[in-house]
Amino acid sequence: MWTLLTSSSSFVWDSLETFAESTGVAALVEGMGWRPLAMIVVAFVLLYLAIKHKFEPLLLLTIAFGMLLTNLPGANMFHTELFEGGHVHWDIFVANAGLLDYLYLGVKLGIYPCLIFLGVGAMTDFGPLIANPKSFLLGAAAQLGIFLTFIGAYALKFSPEQAASIGIIGGADGPTSIYLTAILAPELLGPIAVAAYSYMALVPVIQPPIMRLLTTEKERKIKMRQLRPVSKTEKILFPLIITVIIALLLPSAAPLVGCLMLGNLMKECGVVDRLSKTVQNELMNIVVIFLGITVGATATADAFLNPQTLKILVLGVIAFSFGTAGGVLLAKVMNLFLKEGNKINPLIGSAGVSAVPMAARVSQTEGQKADPSNFLLMHAMGPNVAGVVGSAVAAGILLSFLA
Amino acid sequence: MIIQAVSWGWTEILWVALIGFALVFVLLVALIFIMKGFGACFRMRTATIGKKQVVAPQPMISQEEIAAIATALKIYKSVLHDSESEVVTILSIKRAYSPWNSKIHGLTQLPDRK
Numbered sequence: 036m037w038t039l040l041t042s043s044s045s046f047v048w049d050s051l052e053t054f055a056e057s058t059g060v061a062a063l064v065e066g067m068g069w070r071p072l073a074m075i076v077v078a079f080v081l082l083y084l085a086i087k088h089k090f091e092p093l094l095l096l097t098i099a100f101g102m103l104l105t106n107l108p109g110a111n112m113f114h115t116e117l118f119e120g121g122h123v124h125w126d127i128f129v130a131n132a133g134l135l136d137y138l139y140l141g142v143k144l145g146i147y148p149c150l151i152f153l154g155v156g157a158m159t160d161f162g163p164l165i166a167n168p169k170s171f172l173l174g175a176a177a178q179l180g181i182f183l184t185f186i187g188a189y190a191l192k193f194s195p196e197q198a199a200s201i202g203i204i205g206g207a208d209g210p211t212s213i214y215l216t217a218i219l220a221p222e223l224l225g226p227i228a229v230a231a232y233s234y235m236a237l238v239p240v241i242q243p244p245i246m247r248l249l250t251t252e253k254e255r256k257i258k259m260r261q262l263r264p265v266s267k268t269e270k271i272l273f274p275l276i277i278t279v280i281i282a283l284l285l286p287s288a289a290p291l292v293g294c295l296m297l298g299n300l301m302k303e304c305g306v307v308d309r310l311s312k313t314v315q316n317e318l319m320n321i322v323v324i325f326l327g328i329t330v331g332a333t334a335t336a337d338a339f340l341n342p343q344t345l346k347i348l349v350l351g352v353i354a355f356s357f358g359t360a361g362g363v364l365l366a367k368v369m370n371l372f373l374k375e376g377n378k379i380n381p382l383i384g385s386a387g388v389s390a391v392p393m394a395a396r397v398s399q400t401e402g403q404k405a406d407p408s409n410f411l412l413m414h415a416m417g418p419n420v421a422g423v424v425g426s427a428v429a430a431g432i433l434l435s436f437l438a
Numbered sequence: 439m440i441i442q443a444v445s446w447g448w449t450e451i452l453w454v455a456l457i458g459f460a461l462v463f464v465l466l467v468a469l470i471f472i473m474k475g476f477g478a479c480f481r482m483r484t485a486t487i488g489k490k491q492v493v494a495p496q497p498m499i500s501q502e503e504i505a506a507i508a509t510a511l512k513i514y515k516s517v518l519h520d521s522e523s524e525v526v527t528i529l530s531i532k533r534a535y536s537p538w539n540s541k542i543h544g545l546t547q548l549p550d551r552k
Binding site for chain 1: 446448450451452454455456458459461462463465466467468469470472473474476477480484
């Protein structure tokens, strides 16, 4: 027995050697260097921020885990070469694809962002916007950050497509950023998604100093007139009208706006409660998992660890800040033309960046700091949901120019 | 799509930014007018329905009658609840045997075949 075993010692040794070579540790030691290790550290930092500090944990946790999976050497779960050049290489897809490649198709084909918008629509009350349509102006002004950052990114030697994808971070709208970037600059999807969601989590930190800087104490104390009640019929007709108008005028924004409005129609019509609850909860949660993990998977060491990522993070903050400033400043300009009693509290202008409902909450908090008896939340929800429509429209316009 | 063949430079970038931002404004301003018109139609419709459904004004009642109703309501509400001692007492539950609360008598008995 012993002789039999010792006679095949070379076979055992070879097998162990082959096994050792196939492990991720060997890949890490041999060829991959420090970069995947650094990415694993970044993934752990993001996991820490999501779990400990609750920074957009629903998305940051899944994104960070996707980042961890894709950078573990040898796991072969995501292959960037299958999506090289911005196209899906179907000829080699089935033979080579890993789990994350299959899930990533939902991002690449623009399915997940639209499904997220379906859920967002079902969770959003457009009543304050219908009651005060002027809010659309604030939603439009807050898109200033997108276009200024588009120029800034081009100045930093990004291509026009990449510049547009970076600029859209200023819309403070995760699904829209992912939708546009997946089409225009898929190579930047990881850094842009991480920047967009990180800054959305930091809205209560980024916005208040800008809001205080651009407004006076007196302006912050302005009390706004109560909004008129909105009938159910108006709430049902609103998504239908918006869908038809946007789809006719800007077809490239139709997938996002259409899904947003379909979700809202499900909520408001009251006859498909089951569907409404499903898109608000189960569907939304499932898509968030898939979206987060696959967007995280695109953050490979090559795509993430370069000077471009740092530039994107800086440009993202600039985009956010200009968006906030745009909304606040337009509210101040509007006040010049409005009669006493109809004036707008400029703090609600910052809610025009579409981080729903975080930006509206920031307006409420800042308003109450100036005057504890002032309630701005419902007024701020108008520009906030207008910002969602505005950023989708801005994305559609950039797509129609650049795609 | 439309500028695919154009070589990108500063002029094109600035124009795209300017036109893009202007278009966002134009589209959303168009939506404001549509929503305002839409809201005005609804308010007019509500006002018309409201006018049609105007009910005849209630005849005024005298102040004595109001006082009488208010006094009657006060008396009625004052006797609605007894004043309580606010001492919470827990009554012991008596479980005296009765065939009516006996479990065995509640079950279907099998026929006693002998």
